[in-house]
Amino acid sequence: MVKQPYGGYLNKKQFDVTAIDDGEILNEVENIHASLIGLAVDYLTRFMIGTSVEEAFKISLKGALCLDSFLNNASRKKGLALKNANKLLKGIKGLDDESVSNVCKLVGYDVCFRAGIMGYKPVEEINPDSNTIGNILIMVKRSLAFWKEYGPIIKEGFTFEGGYTDIVSWGDGDYLTKDTLWDFKVSKEEPKSKYTLQLLMYYCMGCHSIHPEFKKIDKLGIFNPRKNKVYVANISSISSEIIEKVSQEVIGYK
Structure with missing residues (x-):
């Protein structure tokens, strides 16, 4: 502004x-929003350098809590976002395809905390394809190499x-x-x-x-x-x- x-x-x-x-070439087409990819690379890098998974994804967890609070206050069905977020959190183990898929879904809750509920898209609809997962893995590995140097x-x-x-x-x-x-x-x-x-x-x-x-x-x-x-x-x-x-x-x- x-x-x-x-x-x-x-x-x-x-x-x-x-x-x-590094000799790696990224796939040209990705199937999830660039902002989600940025968060996924950032948070997964933090986890891989030794930050606890709860700390690395703390904003995502706060976002899920905000969503639950909104659903409860709006007298809608009981919010289960935090429960789902914790389930996704437990599925993040390292640099494998399933972990990256869980990361991409989990960071979908961030917007609820950072910008408000109106920007939320159901995380069940966030399904990164193999090209997108491959790009995220390359970028996280580049980030880890960067930290070894800097x-x-x-x-x-x-x-x-x-x-x-x-x-x-x-x-x-x-x-x-x-x-x-x-x-x-x-x-x-x-x-x-x-x-x-x-x-x-x-x-x-x-x-x-x-x-x-x-x-x-x-x-x-x-x-x-x-x-x-x-x-x-x-x-x-x-x-x-x-x-x-x-x-x-x-x-x-x-």
């Missing part, structure tokens, strides 16, 4: 780009307590390493200005939050496992005027 200057507050030209070649992770799936405002009252970041704030995207395109602004907002909000780890962050990074590219920008390359403008006019700090 924010109107940005030409090229964006954080121009993609400020990022150094590294392309990684890790270790010191914080993941974090929120910004102390950094929210009346304008930006919710939001969660992806990953922190010792010196870099990372965001994962599975877009088929190069980073858009709305993505780089989101990353800069996360940094500003992190600096205002209760998390001391942000004091040591000096780089902003994007990893796109679909394109298998790494984008890194030095915070020192961002003018103080831009950071102040985003902090005040976009996020709403006084």
Whole structure:
């Protein structure tokens, strides 16, 4: 919704780009929504690096709880979403086709928590085909290889307590390493200005939050496992005027 200057507050030209070649080629056609694929890759990666399955899919579980609450309050049939979500959760074991199918269904509950019930599509209708499952597996493996090179992770799936405002009252970041704030995207395109602004907002909000780890962050990074590219920008390359403008006019700090 924010109107940005030409090229964006954080121009993609400020990022150094590294392309990684793993010899894998993704299938061109997928049969579920790109947003679900992004969540599936993100959460399954978190699970595979050692995060508990309950923690990795906590937003999905919260979404199922929201759906149950809505159904109960609307005097409709008793909500069974959380029960189904936990059943799907138990079916996530690792990098196999059945686990990926369960992941794709489970992340279908996310929208209920993030955006509201109106955006919900019955998870029973989410049935990834073999091409889609294959792509997700390749992207998760790329993400795991990325972390071997750019890790270790010191914080993941974090929120910004102390950094929210009346304008930006919710939001969660992806990953922190010792010196870099990372965001994962599975877009088929190069980073858009709305993505780089989101990353800069996360940094500003992190600096205002209760998390001391942000004091040591000096780089902003994007990893796109679909394109298998790494984008890194030095915070020192961002003018103080831009950071102040985003902090005040976009996020709403006084």
